[in-house]
Amino acid sequence: MKNRFVFRKSILLIFLFSFSFFLFGLSISPAQEMGVPVAAPISAPQPPDPPMNVVAKDAPNDNGHAIVVKWSLSADDGKGKNNVLSYEIWRSDNPDTGFVLRGLVPAGTSQYLDRGAREKEEENYFPPHKNFYYQIKAKSDISFSESEVSAPAYAYGQWIHTGKLSILFATAVFTFFVLLFINWAKKGKKLYVRPIAGIDAVDEAIGRATEMGRPILYILGLGSAGELGTIASLTILNRVAKKTAEYQTPLLVPVSDPVVLTVAQEAVKAGYYEAGRPDTYKEDSVWYITSMQFAYVSAVNGLMLREKTATNIYMGVFYAESLLLAETGNVAGSIQISGTDQVAQIPFFVAATDYTLIGEELYAASAYLGKEPLLLGAIKAQDWGKILIMISLIIGAIAASFHLDFIVNLFRIKL
Amino acid sequence: MSGDIIGIWIGAILTLGIFSFLYKDNPFYKFSEALFVGISAGYWFVVTFWQYFVPKFWDNLSLSFHELVANGRIDYHWIYLVGGFFGVLMLLRLVPKIGWLSRWSLAFIVGTTAGLQFTRYLESNGIRQVVGTIKPLVVGGNLGTSIGNIIIVVGTFTGLIYFFFSKEHKGAFGGAARVGVWFLMINFGAMFGYTVMSRMSLLIGRMDYLFSDWLKLIK
Amino acid sequence: MRWQIPLLIVLIGGVFMAVQYFVPLEFSERIYEYCVDWVIIVGVFAMGLGLWSLFRVSVGKIQTKAQGWGYNFITLGGLFGMILLGLFSGIEEGKQFMNLFWYIYTPIQSSMFALLAFYVASAAYRAFRARTLVSTILLLTAVVIMLRLIPLGPVSGLNQTVASWILTVPNMAAKRAIAMGIGLGGIATALKVVLGIERSYMGKE
Numbered sequence: 020m021k022n023r024f025v026f027r028k029s030i031l032l033i034f035l036f037s038f039s040f041f042l043f044g045l046s047i048s049p050a051q052e053m054g055v056p057v058a059a060p061i062s063a064p065q066p067p068d069p070p071m072n073v074v075a076k077d078a079p080n081d082n083g084h085a086i087v088v089k090w091s092l093s094a095d096d097g098k099g100k101n102n103v104l105s106y107e108i109w110r111s112d113n114p115d116t117g118f119v120l121r122g123l124v125p126a127g128t129s130q131y132l133d134r135g136a137r138e139k140e141e142e143n144y145f146p147p148h149k150n151f152y153y154q155i156k157a158k159s160d161i162s163f164s165e166s167e168v169s170a171p172a173y174a175y176g177q178w179i180h181t182g183k184l185s186i187l188f189a190t191a192v193f194t195f196f197v198l199l200f201i202n203w204a205k206k207g208k209k210l211y212v213r214p215i216a217g218i219d220a221v222d223e224a225i226g227r228a229t230e231m232g233r234p235i236l237y238i239l240g241l242g243s244a245g246e247l248g249t250i251a252s253l254t255i256l257n258r259v260a261k262k263t264a265e266y267q268t269p270l271l272v273p274v275s276d277p278v279v280l281t282v283a284q285e286a287v288k289a290g291y292y293e294a295g296r297p298d299t300y301k302e303d304s305v306w307y308i309t310s311m312q313f314a315y316v317s318a319v320n321g322l323m324l325r326e327k328t329a330t331n332i333y334m335g336v337f338y339a340e341s342l343l344l345a346e347t348g349n350v351a352g353s354i355q356i357s358g359t360d361q362v363a364q365i366p367f368f369v370a371a372t373d374y375t376l377i378g379e380e381l382y383a384a385s386a387y388l389g390k391e392p393l394l395l396g397a398i399k400a401q402d403w404g405k406i407l408i409m410i411s412l413i414i415g416a417i418a419a420s421f422h423l424d425f426i427v428n429l430f431r432i433k434l
Numbered sequence: 435m436s437g438d439i440i441g442i443w444i445g446a447i448l449t450l451g452i453f454s455f456l457y458k459d460n461p462f463y464k465f466s467e468a469l470f471v472g473i474s475a476g477y478w479f480v481v482t483f484w485q486y487f488v489p490k491f492w493d494n495l496s497l498s499f500h501e502l503v504a505n506g507r508i509d510y511h512w513i514y515l516v517g518g519f520f521g522v523l524m525l526l527r528l529v530p531k532i533g534w535l536s537r538w539s540l541a542f543i544v545g546t547t548a549g550l551q552f553t554r555y556l557e558s559n560g561i562r563q564v565v566g567t568i569k570p571l572v573v574g575g576n577l578g579t580s581i582g583n584i585i586i587v588v589g590t591f592t593g594l595i596y597f598f599f600s601k602e603h604k605g606a607f608g609g610a611a612r613v614g615v616w617f618l619m620i621n622f623g624a625m626f627g628y629t630v631m632s633r634m635s636l637l638i639g640r641m642d643y644l645f646s647d648w649l650k651l652i653k
Numbered sequence: 654m655r656w657q658i659p660l661l662i663v664l665i666g667g668v669f670m671a672v673q674y675f676v677p678l679e680f681s682e683r684i685y686e687y688c689v690d691w692v693i694i695v696g697v698f699a700m701g702l703g704l705w706s707l708f709r710v711s712v713g714k715i716q717t718k719a720q721g722w723g724y725n726f727i728t729l730g731g732l733f734g735m736i737l738l739g740l741f742s743g744i745e746e747g748k749q750f751m752n753l754f755w756y757i758y759t760p761i762q763s764s765m766f767a768l769l770a771f772y773v774a775s776a777a778y779r780a781f782r783a784r785t786l787v788s789t790i791l792l793l794t795a796v797v798i799m800l801r802l803i804p805l806g807p808v809s810g811l812n813q814t815v816a817s818w819i820l821t822v823p824n825m826a827a828k829r830a831i832a833m834g835i836g837l838g839g840i841a842t843a844l845k846v847v848l849g850i851e852r853s854y855m856g857k858e
Contacts, residue, residue, distance in 0.1 A: 449764040469757060618827045626798075639767065
């Protein structure tokens with residue numbers, strides 16, 4: 020039943036994906052550029068040579084409020100006594116009159132991005148789908164010359180960012196792997212997962228706390244509820260709550276975010292349900308302290324010493340407080356297990372706690388402890404992601420050694 | 435001026451209260467901690483109220499309300515009611531019978547954030563890292579850079595092998611994973627060493643506050 | 654109703670947010686901005702739940718005269734003092750609200766942060782005592798990097814060269830591997846959330 024539900028959702032996901040693209044696609048219209056020749060401008064005494072070939076075009080990969088103007092440099096740019104010092108970019112919706120200064124660039128520059136505001140109320144509003152003409156003035160210290168007026172161009176939004184195609188491709192490949200292996204797992208294929216030291220330690224530590232009759236402290240970090248590290252941690256919390264409910268060991272979960280408070284309460288409550296002990300769940304075992312980093316830490320540190328927690332588990336998104344927490348727990352003599360996806364904090368957890376789930380291990384632990392085949396399927400997909408990365412690295416490095424940069428260019432993101 | 439002096443005295447006493455925790459938990463620390471928690475939670479609530487709730491919710495809705503009353507026009511700012519709707523559902527947790535409706539709000543927050551992070555992770559942790567790691571293994575005439583590049587590729591490669599979960603770390607594969615661990619340890623050590631100095635400077639800042647702002651022993 | 658609708662919200666919200674990343678159109682930009690604002694607004698409403706939780710737990714401790722219950726008066730006093738001052742007399746500089754922030758909040762925060770100096774030292778000491786190969790690698794690297802800013806006489810130059818090589822070569826390699834792993838784990842998690850496979854945050858019934 021559930022499997023079929025997941026499958027249907029995958030279909031719906033793909034459908035939604037393509038439908039959104041279709042919708043976005045409807046609102047664009049083809050590019051339009053028409054040539055309108057214009058009379059030469061009035062010249063000033065001893066002006067520099069004018070810039071030539073002014074071309075205006077819609078700026079690519081944007082929301083439709085910008086035009087790119089390009090020109091050929093004045094022949095006097097960078098030499099002679101009529102040396103060009105700067106170029107001014109002028110714009111009008113009429114090729115003959117009403118030009119307004121839009122920007123200024125130093126000599127040697129032959130391109131300008133004329134970007135305006137999106138909101139109609141704003142002064143610098145740049146209307147999309149409206150023809151504009153551009154003219155470039157080359158300025159020397161005493162004089163200036165004007166280019167011919169460009170052909171009209173209008174700004175419009177793009178329905179797909181071509182600089183992000185490599186990410187789109189990676190999205191498709193990875194989504195395919197995840198769906199494939201989840202499907203495998205659903206069919207009952209056994210998926211091996213290597214032992215991860217920190218995971219086995221979780222069960223041991225709960226047992227130890229039970230023997231000592233002291234509480235377990237679970238810290239979800241400072242991440243918001245939607246952050247992926249926090250979500251991975253919630254699955255682990257759910258599993259820990261189930262065990263503590265079975266053993267009737269007190270569980271303390273102070274949190275630092277009100278939304279995390281609600282999701283953590285749900286995860287813990289679910290754990291108690293799964294253990295068949297919903298009656299023993301206490302809502303105040305998960306409580307909010309404050310959202311301010313160090314105030315939260317000061318309270319948790321005090322809690323560790325006062326409640327004499329047997330086991331402290333830190334899983335999720337952590338910042339500078341990682342070491343403050345872990346060292347205090349050390350002083351208190353608690354068994355400590357940590358895991359974070361914050362690269363900068365891993366070293367402190369490694370140094371100060373007994374077991375650390377390093378980066379991706381946090382996510383793997385979450386899937387492993389969840390024990391559901393659907394969750395485990397994703398681990399296999401992650402490994403295939405790694406294989407693809409490793410193949411790309413090797414081929415890319417060898418190609419780059421022979422000055423063939425096309426592989427790395429395939430991946431490059433152009434924002 | 436005298437307000438300032440009182441402020442510095444309070445700050446200094448609270449600073450000592452926090453530092454006393456290094457010796458052991460004590461009433462002085464407990465007092466500082468309780469005050470810190472209360473003040474910070476209140477501060478956070480008030481700041482989010484004025485900086486987010488009022489401009490994003492209240493101001494937008496009163497704008498559209500005004501537009502409706504004055505010109506009989508329904509303008510687009512009413513769209514902020516969606517946020518309010520999910521917000522109210524969230525508060526329904528306090529009513530046990532219909533508390534399950536708060537799941538809609540959780541679903542909205544978690545779903546949108548997950549979707550957002552999906553592409554963000556793919557870009558910053560995936561593609562950009564791959565692009566950064568693809569380096570020529572042989573750089574003509576520069577042995578140092580060649581060796582460096584080879585080590586980067588080998589380090590990244592073996593590091594990734596360590597993170598393999600669906601294959602046992604045995605034999606050559608296990609050996610490569612072990613090399614990966616060495617690289618990881620170098621990274622951890624480097625980050626550790628890198629941070630020590632900045633942490634020391636924080637302490638020096640606090641000492642400066644105590645000895646020069648408060649006790650005026652250092653000018 | 655209880656499950657289908659939230660799962661549908663997750664699916665639509667998640668897919669939209671992923672798709673809009675590839676679509677620079679103004680339309681997608683605007684919906685994205687609304688979504689972000691709505692999330693913020695829900696967060697502010699949720700603050701009510703947070704404060705209610707803090708209040709309940711504090712009052713509960715006072716009622717049951719739990720160990721150290723008296724300190725909860727201080728917490729509640731600070732909490733309501735700040736809320737009343739902030740809501741009714743303003744939060745501009747010079748107001749009581751900001752004075753409390755500068756004279757009480759800031760020094761405690763800086764002191765908590767400064768405690769890290771001691772903790773870094775004690776953690777390093779412990780790592781030093783664990784004599785395994787990996788902890789030795791960690792410690793040696795830490796020492797080399799730490800000393801790069803300190804004048805060491807004749808070996809200063811050598812140390813700096815080694816430190817900068819460590820930072821830019823093996824350190825960078827490991828950092829990339831860790832980042833890629835986190836990236837893969839993260840996107841798999843995001844995908845599981847959007848597909849409704851990962852739903853521990855919603856609880857069970």
